[in-house]
Amino acid sequence: MLTTPPAKMLGTLLCLGLLLAATVSSLIFGHIPVSLAMLINSLTDYDPGSLEHLVIHSERFSRTVTSVVVGAGLAIAGALMQTLTRNPLASPGILGINAGAMFFVVVGATLFSLTSPSQLVWAAFIGAATAAVLVYFLGQEAGRGVSPVRTVLAGVAVTALFVSFAQGLLILNQDRFESILFWLAGSVSGRDLDAIAPLLPLFGGALILALLLSRQLNLLGLDDEVIRGLGLRVGQVRLLIGLVVIVLAGTSVAMAGLIGFVGLIVPHMARGLFGTDHRWLLPLSAIIGATLLLAADTLARLVIPPQEIPVGVMTALLGTPLFLHLARHVRKVS
C-alpha cells in the first residue's frame, strides 16, 4: 500500500497514465484497426471521406466515453455502498440495484416505447431506488443491525425477481429480443454521443457531491455513537450517499445495461493501493473503474473477431474469482 502523499501522487499519475493508454487503445483497436497517427490526424483534421475517421467519430468516440462514464460511475457507487453498508461484498450489481434499474428501463423501452437515454434514465432511477429500498429493509436482522450475508441474499433475491420479470417481457416481445438482451447482457456500444450527453450533467453533479462528502464518509466507518458524538448527522449523510449511489448506478444502467462486478472489484483494488481515506479512494476508484471497463471492452472486441463479447460478461468473468476470494474470507456473521 502507498502511504506517503508523494507516493500516492505518483501512484495517481501512474493510474492516469494507464487510463490514457486504455482510452487510446479503446479508440484504435477493433474490427477496423486504426493507427495512432491516423487517430491524431482524425482529431486535428477530420476527413468524412475516410473510413477510419468515420469509424472513430461515429462509433468509437461514443463507446469510449460511455465506458469511461459507466466504469467510473459503477466504481464510485460500489465504493460508497461498501462504506455505507460496512460490507466488503456490497456493490450495485450484487445488491440488486442495477437489476432494478434494468427492469424499469426494459419496461420503459418495451411497454412505453421510450427510446432516448435521457427518458430511460428516469425509469432507471425509479428502479434503482425501488431495489435499494427493498434490499435495505430486507438486509436487516433483529437486534444486530445489517448483516452482510443477509444483505447479499436479499440483493440476490431481488436481482432474481427483476431479471425473471425482464426475461418474461423478453419472451412475450420476441420481436424486441435483441434490444432487451442488450440491457440484460450489458454493452457500451451503439450509444450515440448526442444521446448520452444530456445525462452527463446529472452524473457529474452526483460525482462532485460524492467527492464533497469524503470527510463524512471517512467517519462512517466508526461506531454510530462515536459519529454522533463528533457532530455528524448520520441519517442525512446516509440518505445523501444513497441518492448519489442511485443516480450513479441508474445513469450507468440507462447507458449500458447490466454490467456487474466493476462496482465490486474496483474499490477493493483502490483500497489495496491507496488505503481507506475517501479523499483518495473515490477519485482513484473512478480512474481505475474507467480504465478497467475500457480495457474489458477493448478486450471483448479482440478475443473472437469479428464477434464481440458483451462487456458485462467480460467483467463478470474477471470479477467472479475476486468475489469468491472475498466470500471465503468474510467473517462469519450470521
Add this chain to the structure above:
Amino acid sequence: MSRTLILRSRKDRWSIKLNTRVLVVTGVLAVLLAVSSVLALTSGSHPTSVLEVLGTLTAPNQSELALIILEIRLPRILMAILVGAALGSAGMILQGLVRNPLASPDVIGITSGASAAAVLFLWLGGVTGTSLLLAPVAMGGAFVVALGITALAWQRGISPARLVLVGVGLAAGLTAVTTLLLVLSPDATAMNAYIWLTGSLYASQWHDVTALAPWLMVCWPLALIKLRHLDAQSMGEDMALGLGSALQGHRLLFLVLAVALAGSAVAYAGAVGFIGLIAPHMARRLVNSGHTGLLPIAALIGALILLYADWVGRVAFIPRDLPAGIFVAGIGAPFFVYLLYRLRRELG
C-alpha cells in the same frame, strides 16, 4: 388443535411422531392436487369434459381423444407435479440447511450450474432442445457446481454463511458464461435456449416422467428418514453435536439431496425459479412442524404452483404455448414481496 400421535413398536424398537395437523394439511393438499390435475386434463386446444377424462383414465382406448389425454396432456401434467414437488422440497431442505429463509436452489447457484451446462450443450451441438442427452448434461452441471461450491466453502467443515456467499458468486459467474454462449449462438438457438432458461414443460413425454421419477423416489424417502437431524441443527451447532448428530456429514448429505432434487427437476423442465424459494414459506405458514412434516407439504405446494402456472401458460393464450416459468414468476414475485415484508416485521 394440533395433537401429536405417537406410534410405537412393541419393544420400543422404533417410534414415529405424527402431528395431526400435518396429516390433515397433507391430505387436503393431496386431494386438491388430484382434483386440479383432473381439471387440467380437461382443458387445452381440444376441450373435453370431466367424465370423458375420467372414462379415458379408467378404461383407455385407441380414440383420438385418448391419445390427446394420455400421450400429450397426462405426461405434461405429471411432469409439472414432479418438477414442482422436487423444487419445493429442495428449497425446503436448503433453507433448513443454510438456516436462512432466502436461500433456494436458484439463489445459491445450483440452477445456474444446470443452465450453463445445458446452454453449453445446445451451443456445441446446435441441437433443438429435444435431445435426450440435455437432461443428464444439465444434471451433471448442477452436481459439478455443487461440488465446486462445497470445495470452495470448505474450511474444516461447511459453514452455511460461506456456502451461500460462494454459491452466489459462482452463480453470477455462471450466468455470465450462459449469457456469453447465448450471444454467440445463432438467433434460433438463442431463443430456444432462452425458453429453456425460463422453464417450460412444453412437449413433455412419458420417457421424461419415467426418467425423473426414480430420482425423486430415492431422494424423498431418504430425506424423510434423515430430516430430523436438520431439526437438531436448527437449535445450533453445539446442540446438534450434543444430540449425537454428525454435523458435517449430515450437512453434506442434505446438500447432495437438495442438489439431486433441484438438479433433476431443472434438467427436465428448465430453470424454473421461485418455487424453491416460496413453497417452503407457504408450507411453514400452514403448519408449525419440524422439517420432516414440512417436506411433503412443501412438495405438494410446489407441485400445485407449477401445475397451475403450466396450465395457464398452456391454455390462456391458445394457440401460443407460453413457458410456465413466466407465470411462476408472476405468482412468485408478489408473494415474495409480501414474504420480505413479513420477515422484516418478524425480525425487526
